Amino acid sequence: MTNSPMPEPLFSSPQRQSPAALFIILVKTVSLFAKIFWPALLVFLFRSTGKSGEHSNKGDKYIYILLAFSAITLIATVIKYFFHRFYISEGSFIVKSGWLNKKITSIPLQNITAVHLEQHILHRILNVAKVSLDSAGSDKVEVSIDALSLKKANELKQFLLQNSNQTKANEATNLHDNQAFEAVINQSKLSFKELLVLSLTANHIEAFFILLALSFNVWGDLQRVFKLDESKWIDEHAALLKSSVALAAGLIFLVAIVSVVYSFIRIVLRFFDFTITTESNGWKMAYGLTNHQQIFLPFPKVQIMQWSSNFVRRKFNIWIMHFMSTGYSELKKKQKIHIPIVSVGQIENLAAKYQQTAIFKPESGHRIDRSYWIRGLIYAGIILGLIPGIAAFFWIKSLAIVWVIVMAYIVVHRMYVYRYFRWQTNDEGLQMYSGAWGRKFTLLKWSKIQQIHLTQNLFQKSRKVATLHFLTAGGEVELPYIPLQVAKLLVDRSLYLVESKNEKWM
């Protein structure tokens, strides 16, 4: 009979990250430096080589500074790596870090609500993963391990989830005995064709503005570096533009093409290889090409559930699901997770995990009060739009017309919101259907409510209508312009359900 030693429990002794972490921390630090100092680096690279006379002395100085920075970065990386250890002891996950400033972070295993594995492009090349934890404690605890071998990361994830689940299993009252933890109930993947349609139907106008803001930012930095004379540049190019209308049209076309390509690439990179798995206690999501993410979202963390579709995507029946949940810290942070959905059946499956009552048919719901768009007509249309517009027309002609058009758009938008808005309540919560051009469904469970606000402006008071705001730990749901009497009844009913049932909100 052999007397084999007892196997040591998993992760019980302090251990370092994978050696690949050294490289990843280094790249992170260098890219952080590069982000902050890139204008200075540009000056160094281009300006110092410009004038050969001054070059040698100044150039040497810059090289020494650069070398000093590199040495500090390298030493900091090595110290960070060697002094970062993690282990599991007495039911807690412990991370020790720092050399001069020592820091010990301890998270009780039963407080761990989610373990995320992330693989950026570097992680994928080196076959490692970044591990980060969500905890339910009210302190702001954020723990992440930059690089662990993929096998070890998965083992750690399984171990942490099992231990946190085991504790929770004893507390959980709503789980059936025959449902094993981590049992896969449902899984769906986004095919490449669906990804292409999703990317092509993105809101390219939004991408256009992001690009515009980004280019202004970079342009500002370049100007500071090279001391460019903006007015001169604009004068030169404006003259060129005036000379040819075709050139101007070409420029707009080019910007539009760049915007479409940009938003297309952005979405392909973000949702590449998207998979969502419904397990017995939460959703597991994995997606991304350059920044591969694995997220586990336990059902109770979701506070509000929404799914929306823009004007074009509606035609293809493509929706984006938004899980509005509590984040890293229970008290402070909110978290929004967006995922693509391509079938109504999938929406129903996901929504049933949050609210079991069937999704209402918009045509059977209640409408909001007509005063919602009448207010828009009076304020945006007449008081802010038409009156100043007519007055200003004799002074600044084209600008006044643009102003009136913008205000008219606001009125029409408000009219369409009024026209399509529907809502309904049930014993579990509130369901809303809204949108002027696109469409959005919102589900809220009464048990998730933290506060209710009933607001009335002077116009609403005269019309005896009110707006209700339901505040949750993941965000807010607004039900606008409903009759005051109904609003009060709804407050009474939802309060009764929150206070009498006394259900957990997470």
Add this chain to the structure above:
Amino acid sequence: MPKRTYFYCMEFTNHQIETESLPSITEVQLEPLEAAYLTTQRIAVGLGTLCIIIAAAILYVFVDNASDSPALYISFGCLMLVMMVLYIGNLISFRKKGYALREKDVLYRSGWLVQRTRILPLNRVQHVSVQSGPIERRFGLGSVSLYTAGSENADFSIKGLKEEKAHQIKEWITNQLYDQQPNA
């Protein structure tokens, strides 16, 4: 034939709730805030106005050509107008402010142009604190702040209470918290 029963039916009831019998927020009598609170608000606006006047005077006397600049007069006029609106706004909104403690929740109403009634169920309160600024302290006033999950700032504060009362309310809510925490 024996009647089929399920074990879970024994504890499960589903009586209809008469919506008219529900406790209504319409019937709640709000308690007004202390009159001294209005004085503290007036002092705060007065101090703000004084700061603006001093800043304008410094600019007028010490900065070259400032006295010739219409921008100084326009911005000074605008800021004075804002302070006047604040003064009147405080006066009107003070009359509309009020709070109420119920067995299961707290209500607080505020606002002038937009009136807002906040209702916070006690089983959602994370913690309670009492605060008082230097001006409030001189008048023996304090405010009670209630924190819920997801509220980045304490957006539920009952201001303009006597300091003693503020502490009493804090104690009462803290005691209620132990009884009202959600079921596991």
